[in-house]
Amino acid sequence: MGDTRETEVRLEGTLGLRDVEAVRERLEAALKSETSVVVDVKKLVDVDISVLQLLLSARVSAMHRGIELRFVTSHGDVLHEAMDRAGIFGVSR
Known part of the structure; x- marks a missing residue:
């Protein structure tokens, strides 16, 4: 049987260049878990x-x-609006 656990990363508030390193570290740690990674961006403001x-x-x-x-x-x-403006599709809803 496969591992069905998920690692969740929640991002919220306003995130910009000054936050990139912290976000990168969180994503990198989640990817090291070798489980499915869910990035919850519903509370992002900008x-x-x-x-x-x-x-x-x-x-x-x-x-x-x-x-x-x-x-x-x-x-x-x-996030959806930013990706849409950038012409990027395939975001889960």
Whole structure:
């Protein structure tokens, strides 16, 4: 039987360049768990391009490791709008 545990990373508030290192460390630790990673972004208020790039990079890194990384978001929230503006699709709702 496979391991069905999930590691959750919650991101909230306003995140920008000054927060990238802390967010990167949290994502990296979650990916080391080798479980499914869920990034809950429903309480993000604002996010800049540096954090958006980091989240997308984490998703690619997870794919290369064979780990599922998904974003918990809702239509019209900050991350969804930022990805839509950047022309990026495939965000879980």
